[in-house]
Amino acid sequence: MLSKGLKRKREEEEEKEPLAVDAWWLDPGHASVAQAPPAVASSSLFDLSVLKLHHSLQQSEPDLRHLVLVVNTLRRIQASMAPAAALPPVPSPPAAPSVADNLLASSDAALSASMASLLEDLSHIEGLSQAPQPLADEGPPGRGIGGAAPSLGALDLLGPATGCLLDDGLEGLFEDIDTSMYDNELWASEGLKPGPEDGPGKEEAPELDEAELDYLMDVLVGTQALERPPGPGR
Amino acid sequence: LKCTEKYICCLSFQSKSDIISTVEFNHTGELLATGDKGGRVVIFQREQESKNQVHRRGEYNVYSTFQSHEPEFDYLKSLEIEEKINKIRWLPQQNAAYFLLSTNDKTVKLWKVSERDKRPEGYNLKDEEGRLRDPATITTLRVPVLRPMDLMVEATPRRVFANAHTYHINSISVNSDYETYMSADDLRINLWNFEITNQSFNIVDIKPANMEELTEVITAAEFHPHHCNTFVYSSSKGTIRLCDMRASALCDRHTKFFEEPEDPSNRSFFSEIISSISDVKFSHSGRYIMTRDYLTVKVWDLNMENRPIETYQVHDYLRSKLCSLYENDCIFDKFECVWNGSDSVIMTGSYNNFFRMFDRNTKRDVTLEASRENSKPRAILKPRKVCVGGKRRKDEISVDSLDFSKKILHTAWHPSENIIAVAATNNLYIFQDKVN
Numbered sequence: 001m002l003s004k005g006l007k008r009k010r011e012e013e014e015e016k017e018p019l020a021v022d023a024w025w026l027d028p029g030h031a032s033v034a035q036a037p038p039a040v041a042s043s044s045l046f047d048l049s050v051l052k053l054h055h056s057l058q059q060s061e062p063d064l065r066h067l068v069l070v071v072n073t074l075r076r077i078q079a080s081m082a083p084a085a086a087l088p089p090v091p092s093p094p095a096a097p098s099v100a101d102n103l104l105a106s107s108d109a110a111l112s113a114s115m116a117s118l119l120e121d122l123s124h125i126e127g128l129s130q131a132p133q134p135l136a137d138e139g140p141p142g143r144g145i146g147g148a149a150p151s152l153g154a155l156d157l158l159g160p161a162t163g164c165l166l167d168d169g170l171e172g173l174f175e176d177i178d179t180s181m182y183d184n185e186l187w188a189s190e191g192l193k194p195g196p197e198d199g200p201g202k203e204e205a206p207e208l209d210e211a212e213l214d215y216l217m218d219v220l221v222g223t224q225a226l227e228r229p230p231g232p233g234r
Numbered sequence: 235l236k237c238t239e240k241y242i243c244c245l246s247f248q249s250k251s252d253i254i255s256t257v258e259f260n261h262t263g264e265l266l267a268t269g270d271k272g273g274r275v276v277i278f279q280r281e282q283e284s285k286n287q288v289h290r291r292g293e294y295n296v297y298s299t300f301q302s303h304e305p306e307f308d309y310l311k312s313l314e315i316e317e318k319i320n321k322i323r324w325l326p327q328q329n330a331a332y333f334l335l336s337t338n339d340k341t342v343k344l345w346k347v348s349e350r351d352k353r354p355e356g357y358n359l360k361d362e363e364g365r366l367r368d369p370a371t372i373t374t375l376r377v378p379v380l381r382p383m384d385l386m387v388e389a390t391p392r393r394v395f396a397n398a399h400t401y402h403i404n405s406i407s408v409n410s411d412y413e414t415y416m417s418a419d420d421l422r423i424n425l426w427n428f429e430i431t432n433q434s435f436n437i438v439d440i441k442p443a444n445m446e447e448l449t450e451v452i453t454a455a456e457f458h459p460h461h462c463n464t465f466v467y468s469s470s471k472g473t474i475r476l477c478d479m480r481a482s483a484l485c486d487r488h489t490k491f492f493e494e495p496e497d498p499s500n501r502s503f504f505s506e507i508i509s510s511i512s513d514v515k516f517s518h519s520g521r522y523i524m525t526r527d528y529l530t531v532k533v534w535d536l537n538m539e540n541r542p543i544e545t546y547q548v549h550d551y552l553r554s555k556l557c558s559l560y561e562n563d564c565i566f567d568k569f570e571c572v573w574n575g576s577d578s579v580i581m582t583g584s585y586n587n588f589f590r591m592f593d594r595n596t597k598r599d600v601t602l603e604a605s606r607e608n609s610k611p612r613a614i615l616k617p618r619k620v621c622v623g624g625k626r627r628k629d630e631i632s633v634d635s636l637d638f639s640k641k642i643l644h645t646a647w648h649p650s651e652n653i654i655a656v657a658a659t660n661n662l663y664i665f666q667d668k669v670n
Contacts, residue, residue, distance in 0.1 A: 045503065048561060060313050064401055064420040065451045065470050066566055069507045072449060073560075076503050 046081060049074040241602065241615045241654070245278070245294050245664035254657035256644055260324040260332065263648040266294060266655055267334055268662055269319025273303035275336055275389070277347060278664075294664050298347055300389040303338040315340050321406050323415070325428075333392070335415060339402040342417050344393035344428060350386045354378040398424050398434045405455045411462040418455035418467060421448075425479075437485045438467060438477065453568075454514045464489075466516070466523055472509030474525060474534065492523075492534050494541045504556045504565065512568035517577040518649075524580055526571040529553060531582050531592065546592045546599065549584045551622045551633045564638050575650040583642025586631065587658045588618060604642060604656040604663045615665060 052070045056062050252270035259266050266278040279297035306315040316339055325333040331348035356378040361367055401419035408415045416425050416437070423438035438455075442448055451470045458464035463479045475488035496505060508528035515524045523534045525542075529550060532542035548569075552559060559565040564585075571582040583589045584601075592599045601618045608615065621630035644657040652667035 045557070052563075061311075061402075064448075065453065065510070068448060068451055068470055069510060069566065072506050073503055076506075080503075 043081070046074070046077050049077060241652075241665040242612050242668050245662070247276075247278075247296070247662040247664075248660060253660050254644060254662055255318050255320060256322050257646040257655045257657045257662070258322045258324060258334075259646050259648050259655065260334075261326045261649060263650060263653065265297065265324070265332060266646065266664070267322045267324065267336075268655075268657065269302065269322050269336055270660070271316075271318045273301055273305070273317030273319060273338065275300055275302045275319065275322065275334075275345070277332075298387040298389055300345070302336045302343060302345065302391075303341065306340075320403055323406050323408050325408055326412060328412075335406050335408065337403050337406050337417065340396065340399055342395040342403070342406055342415075342426070343391050344395075345389050346392045347387060347389045350388060351382060351384075352380040353383040355381045393428065393431050395426055395431050395434065398426075404453060405467075407455060407457045407465065409457045409462050410460055414462075416455060416457065416465065418452050420451040423452065423455055423465075423467060423485075435483075437479060437483070439484065439486060453511050456514055456516055459516050459518060459520045461520070466514055468511035468514040468525060470510040471506060472511055472527060474511065474514060474523065476536065490536070490539050492539045492542075494532070500553070502556060504560055507560070507565050508556065513570040515571060515573060517573050518575065519577055522577070524571055524573060526569050526582055528565060528567075528569075531571050531580055533580070533594070544594065546580070546590075548582055548590055549588075549620070551620055555633070559638075562638065564641075567641055567643065569641075569643050570645060572645055572647045574647045574652070581645055581647060581654065583645055583656070585638050585641050586636040587640040587642060588620075589642045589645060589656055602665075604658045604661070604665075605640075606661065609663055614668060 049070055053067070053074060056067045056070060252272040252274065254268050254270050256269040257266070258268075264280050266280075268276050268278075270276075275298075276296060277298045278294040280292040280294050283292045302319055303317040305317045307313070308315055318338055319336050320339065321335075321337050323335045325335070325344075327333075331346050334345050334347070336343055336345060356376055358372060358374065358376045359367060395417070399417065399419045399422070401421050403417050403419050405418040406415060407418075413429075414425055414427050416423055417434075418424075418438075421439065421441040422436055424434040425437050426434045438452070440450065440452060449471075453468045453470055455465060455467035458466075464476065465479070465485075466474055466476045468474045472493065474492040476490035476492070477485035478489045479485060481487070481489060496509075511525045511527050513526040516522070517524065517533075521536060522543075523536065525532050525534065526548075529552060530548060531546045533544040533546075534542045556565060569583050571580060573580055578595055579591055579593050581589060581591045587603050587605045588601050589604060590599060590601050601620070602615045603618050616629075619627075619630045620636070621627065621632045626632050640658065642656060642658055646655040648654070654665050656663045656665065
């Protein structure tokens with residue numbers, strides 16, 4: 001079903017990207033034009049992609065193909081936007097990167113197991129100072145894995161040799177995407193681990209509850225404390 | 235077959251509630267299995283052609299219905315696992331029973347479908363309700379006798395292959411050795427032996443050490459029809475890898491790599507998405523593979539890796555609508571494609587309940603529609619045409635009027651005859667070519 005009425009302003013001629021963002025289905029006279037390779041993407045295409053990513057990440061088990069394709073498309077769009085002039089403020093992907101990591105990671109059974117036990121523990125304790133339960137014992141990763149164990153091959157993600165998703169934590173998927181335009185002191189001042197600079201929260205990302213976001217952030221922080229021996233922070 | 239042959243509808247079946255998610259003929263074409271979003275499998279059987287009705291070729295009737303998968307809850311991750319049947323694959327028949335594999339996102343099951351037309355009767359150790367009688371009352375021992383009964387078709391799960399996939403299973407493929415099969419998810423492919431359910435062998439793993447580096451997923455996989463050591467898998471970046479299991483235990487390095495260079499004149503932000511391959515199928519001969527991406531079907535010669543030998547436009551009029559299709563997520567739809575028995579015609583679905591056939595020899599193609607209005611029994615399917623711009627002829631439909639909620643994602647072709655099965659949302663249609 002074609003989505004209804006997200007009617008956008010027709011792009012200015014100079015900024016016009018030939019990807020027909022306007023609602024062609026509402027305008028039967030709109031001719032199908034062959035597309036020239038776009039020089040600059042419109043910010044609305046960027047917004048759309050970010051929204052899609054957001055939505056995808058909010059699924060309990062994101063469709064990996066959808067996620068990967070949207071992220072790759074977002075990268076292309078951002079790459080073309082880099083030299084562009086001032087862009088209108090966009091609903092930021094603030095939580096997206098961190099949530100991306102969190103939820104991508106959560107598709108690994110072993111990591112999810114530790115997360116689940118973590119969440120359970122956190123629900124019983126007050127404050128974050130108390131260390132959560134240690135991670136479940138991990139077997140060796142490898143081939144010819146017994147079918148019964150849920151911890152297949154996911155374990156290399158948590159191995160000390162390779163970077164743990166949570167170690168790198170919040171840079172995550174968006175390391176190469178410049179999100180500095182979404183800097184916001186609100187987040188930095190909370191003393192949380194600086195990840196991809198987070199943008200304004202609740203008002204502009206209505207889909208993600210502020211409380212929910214806080215909770216996820218806390219969990220990530222808590223887990224990071226677990227991963228690292230006490231010592232100088234990153 | 236020339237694809238301009240006329241097709242008539244010989245079955246129209248509506249599932250109770252659920253969207254049909256897979257359709258597959260067995261190796262003889264006698265049976266057709268469908269799986270749906272509710273985890274049910276419905277099997278149709280072709281009735282024997284009777285001498286009395288020469289003009290009526292065997293028609294398909296419901297043979298068996300069973301619940302293959304139930305929704306599950308993964309307590310560890312707090313996730314519900316959908317019962318939707320992603321794929322069904324038949325095993326070749328080796329005795330009176332039929333065997334098929336059905337899979338949802340996480341678990342593959344081997345089902346045995348068998349007939350029972352006799353029942354043992356005459357037990358004298360039990361009463362009518364089946365309770366054991368008091369031994370003191372039994373004075374003789376009788377051997378029960380088999381008596382005919384109404385035909386009963388029963389489906390029993392013989393094997394459950396679970397806990398081997400972290401990600402969502404998109405393909406299963408039975409090997410030509412009939413002893414093993416593979417299951418593929420977004421990042422891994424596992425090899426199974428039918429007899430062993432607690433172990434599988436991982437043969438492809440494209441998961442990066444850091445998930446941040448993930449840029450590509452596996453979208454489909456299939457074994458070669460004759461060479462039990464060879465298989466292919468396709469990716470979200472429009473590539474196909476052919477692997478030989480003899481080369482190494484872990485087939486992360488391919489033997490052949492098929493990719494067509496991008497056409498610079500068609501570049502857009504959506505180039506990658508529309509190049510993502512949604513289905514890959516070997517030809518029956520094993521010489522070619524066919525791939526489906528968002529706008530085209532391509533035929534590749536196994537001996538030529540740098541480009542396909544044939545490209546067919548399925549609905550090129552959508553090329554200028556990609557942005558809208560991205561917005562409503564239609565651009566992510568996964569269409570399947572199929573060969574006919576002689577590999578001369580290929581078929582795939584589109585929107586508005588349209589499906590397309592391409593004759594590889596004559597280069598002619600046809601667009602047909604699978605819908606209730608057009609599928610009265612024995613009605614001849616009329617070719618359809620989409621009007622791209624300018625004047626619309628009487629029978630044509632304009633691009634802007636297409637219904638994108640009516641998508642034909644799953645079709646199947648009888649292994650040797652011109653009988654096709656088309657799934658349109660929760661309706662199944664079977665068409666066969668008109669016999670004069």
